[in-house]
Amino acid sequence: MIQYVIDAFRDFFAQGFHMYPIFIVIIVGCIIQIVKVIIDLLRYKRFYIGHIFASGGFPSFHSGLASSVTMLVRLEYGFASTFFALAFAFSVLFAYDAMNLRYETGQHAHYINDLRLELQTILQKKEKGILKERIWHTPFEVAWWIAFGSILTYILYYIYFIQ
Numbered sequence: 669m670i671q672y673v674i675d676a677f678r679d680f681f682a683q684g685f686h687m688y689p690i691f692i693v694i695i696v697g698c699i700i701q702i703v704k705v706i707i708d709l710l711r712y713k714r715f716y717i718g719h720i721f722a723s724g725g726f727p728s729f730h731s732g733l734a735s736s737v738t739m740l741v742r743l744e745y746g747f748a749s750t751f752f753a754l755a756f757a758f759s760v761l762f763a764y765d766a767m768n769l770r771y772e773t774g775q776h777a778h779y780i781n782d783l784r785l786e787l788q789t790i791l792q793k794k795e796k797g798i799l800k801e802r803i804w805h806t807p808f809e810v811a812w813w814i815a816f817g818s819i820l821t822y823i824l825y826y827i828y829f830i831q
Contacts, residue, residue, distance in 0.1 A: 687828040689740050696736040696820050700729050700813065728805040732817035734762035739821040763814065766805045774800075 701720045709715050741755040781798045788795060 689744065689825075689829075692740060692821055692824045692828070693733065693736050695824060696817055697729065697733045699820065700732040700817065704729070728766050728809050728813040730762045730766040731759075731805070731810045732813040734759040735814040735817035736821040739818040740825065743822070743825050759814075763810050766810055767807055770805070 705715070705717060705720055738752070738755040738759045741749070741751050745751045777800060784795060784798070787793075
């Protein structure tokens with residue numbers, strides 16, 4: 669198995685650089701996370717590079733990346749393909765997760781933080797750190813970044829694959 673992976677990497681790099689569809693998805697994901705840092709810089713007037721790896725907030729990495737994959741499948745195989753149906757189903761699942769499931773997780777974090785604060789006052793013991801409560805996305809954020817991921821994928825696809 670390890671030899672297979674080593675051979676695959678050797679063959680990949682021996683051919684020289686070619687733009688593969690996976691690179692479009694990677695580029696879109698990187699752009700979305702870089703935009704997150706820029707938006708935080710504009711909103712909070714502070715530069716924090718760690719937000720490149722952060723979840724939650726604006727933009728929605730989940731939605732942008734999932735829509736990028738779906739658009740790429742649509743461009744390669746068309747609307748009528750089983751691959752598109754599969755990618756679309758997973759994109760809907762990711763969007764639902766980004767809005768609803770993660771909202772509930774944030775609510776749990778809020779209640780746990782409240783309990784921790786009450787316990788700290790009762791026990792007079794100071795604990796560091798709180799749980800992150802804002803890990804979900806609004807429907808607007810999800811819709812905006814679905815559109816962004818799809819459009820950016822469409823543009824990159826035509827730049828690199830349609831001459």
